[in-house]
Amino acid sequence: MDRKYEVSTLKKGLLILDALQQGEPMRMTDIMQLFNLNKSTTFRLLYTLEMTGFIQKEGHTYTASQLKGQQHTSSENIRLNWLVVPSLHQLAEELGETAYIGVLDGMKVMTVQVVEGNHAIRSHTRVGDSAYAHLSAFGKVILAHITDEKLKKMLTHLTQHKATNQTFDDNHLLKEHLNVICQQGYAIDDEETEEGLRCVAAPIFYNGNVIAALAISGPATRLTRKKDRAVSKKIRECSAKITSLL
Known part of the structure; x- marks a missing residue:
């Protein structure tokens, strides 16, 4: 076979x-080492294989799925992966700050898409990065729109890690804050994840259920509170556009 026709990512x-079909369950780090891949590439490949049902994640390990008799397509996640990119690029270019998409992963929110801002000093979020859901704007905006039953369960098990002095570490106060976020349609991380960094996020829905969040982040000196209203409006418009595309 002529190798010029090979698609390297597919391969x-x-x-x-x-490897997963032939061997034992593997961690992402094991796969990275075995195939000499970086973290970002490995995460994208594993995420795509998981969302299409070919593999499944149990804890921190991956195994091959038994596809026979299963519906192996998660349409909302596949659509999300393909459809958000143009909107994400447009938003990052318009606001000049890093734009990204996050999805709920257990007690954490994981970044699945990133478009860097055009400033030398900017937020450096990478695909595969994750943090406890209560820390970030896009984590809080997802928590604000899940069912009461699921939220109660998450708050019971959520590790109230305090990253900065601004981080919420009281469940009652956090729940009240989430109610405000739900009403206004966007969330703000006011140096709660990292000192000097602010973030604004809005939810993305599929069939009426929140499945992800869209966010913009940047230095607090540039992404100031005075800009919150204008920035949140643009982010909500972009997230609504993505929701309609889904």
Whole structure:
């Protein structure tokens, strides 16, 4: 076969799938070492294989799925992966700050798409990064729109890690804060994750359920409180556009 017709990303994904079908469950770090891949590439490949049902994640390990008799397509996640990119680029270019998409992953929110801002000093979020959901704007905006039953369960098990002096570490206060976020349609991380960094986020829905969040982040000296209203309006418009595309 002529190698010029090979699709390298597809080949890497198939090699990972074959390894998981042949061997024991593997962690992401094991796969990175086995195929000499970086974290970002490995995460994207594993995420795509998981969302299409070919592999499944149990704790921190991945195994091959038994596809027979299963519906192996998570349409909302597949659509999200493909459809958010143009809107994300447009938002980052318009506001000049880093734009990204996060999804709920257990007690944490994981970044699945990133478009860097155009400033030398900017937020450096990478695909695969994760943090406890109560820390970030896009974590809080997802928590604000999940069902009361799911939120109660999460708050019971959520590790109230305090990253800065601004971080919420009281469940009652956090729940009241989430009610405000739900009413206004956006969330703000006012140096709660990292000192000197602010973030504004809005939810993304699929069939009426929140499945992800769109966010913009940047230095507090540039992404000031005076800009919150204007920035949140643009982010809500962008998240509404993505929701309609889904």
